Amino acid sequence: MSELCYDSILTAEKDDTSLCRLGLIGAGIAKSLSPMLYQAEAAAQNIQCQYSLFDLDDPITATLAELLDMAQEQQFKGLNITIPCKQEVIPLLHELSPEARAIGAVNTVCFHNNRRIGYNTDAKGFRECFERYLSGVGLSRVLQFGAGGVGAATAFTLLQLGVQQLTIVDVVQKQALQLADRLQHHFPDRNIRLSLTPKEDMAQAVGIVNATPIGTLRYPGTVMPLSFLRADMWVADVVYSPAETALLHAARAMGCQTLDGVNMLVYQAVRAFELFTGSSADVTRMLRNFKQL
Structure with a gap:
């Protein structure tokens, strides 16, 4: 896997008329507020966004590798990755940002030019x-x-x-x-x-x-x-x-x-949103929306 600059994907041209398909892969995420968090910020920026949950605790959910394949085939913009997949996902990617490589963990995957690029926005x-x-x-x-x-x-x-x-x-x-x-x-x-x-x-x-x-x-x-x-x-x-x-x-x-963890969650989501959409997110608005949720 080659390294990729964290901000390089932000230079990609954004198409406001296209559907921005996103998702979260992890275990025990059925009650995650990520769909509402990302969709609310997207709506505030007139971006059409659809966010799906892929809970590995659900017996009908596919494997991590199969979910990545599916998301890429269905033209997802990207995926959030959480426990227990932040390290397991690395061998399934084409490229890593320098920070993700140094940390040894990925929590954000972007699909760009038919490649899977791993980032760490937690840091x-x-x-x-x-x-x-x-x-x-x-x-x-x-x-x-x-x-x-x-x-x-x-x-x-x-x-x-x-x-x-x-x-x-x-x-x-x-x-x-x-x-x-x-x-x-x-x-x-x-x-x-x-x-x-x-x-x-x-x-x-x-x-x-x-x-x-x-x-x-x-x-x-x-x-x-x-x-x-x-x-x-x-x-x-x-x-x-x-x-x-x-x-x-x-x-x-x-x-x-x-x-507290709310701040870390929202601040990392701000960075992931920017990677997914190419648009800057409003951290104050995202914090306010999350606390209301």
């Missing part, structure tokens, strides 16, 4: 909302829970932002080790390590990131004992349903600076 979305809502926080020692597709994007972004020591915790040790090795290659001057018993790391961290599904309605709970939270910490959570997880609720009550 750009996380960075933009981090800089907006957590600007100026400490970056010396950060503890991240989760080394999957979204965790790869947040970890990469944290190091881009200047984190000096990043400790990664994941129940799948092999996955965490692979992520740490990949990140160390791109950031050789940083201290990137794994932790199996993170009590000491929680006590020393200036920032905590939850990049796991723990805290969702499907997987309730918290990734860490709430007794380890301190008022001088910042806490970011990628979970967006509910918007305020138990972790964020406790962190806010303690006075921590926080970043």
Whole structure:
């Protein structure tokens, strides 16, 4: 697979009269708000958009490879990719953006000139909302829970932002080790390590990131004992349903600076919308629409 500049597809001519067919592939997505989020922004820009869900938990749903073939044959503009396909999708693509290649995960696939191009808008979305809502926080020692597709994007972004020591915790040790090795290659001057018993790391961290599904309605709970939270910490959570997880609720009550998953979701959707349509999205409008939904 060759590399492709992130913004190259934005130069493609946009046909406002054509149907913009989009979709989301993932597991447990039957209640996803993505169709309404993308269709509302498209309608605001007079773009005819049809957004479909392909839930891998549905026994009648085809495989990931078959869904990509179908979408390409039916002239979809692109697809959003979520758990558990962000890494599995890579061998099925023709090209990757440099960032997606470095991160090792794809959450956005565009069909362009009969080719499948993979991007990672999670990283750009996380960075933009981090800089907006957590600007100026400490970056010396950060503890991240989760080394999957979204965790790869947040970890990469944290190091881009200047984190000096990043400790990664994941129940799948092999996955965490692979992520740490990949990140160390791109950031050789940083201290990137794994932790199996993170009590000491929680006590020393200036920032905590939850990049796991723990805290969702499907997987309730918290990734860490709430007794380890301190008022001088910042806490970011990628979970967006509910918007305020138990972790964020406790962190806010303690006075921590926080970043919720709704912002990351919408900011990454803004970038994906631009890739799909060639039009700039209005992040304020998309945030407002999502919160109304």
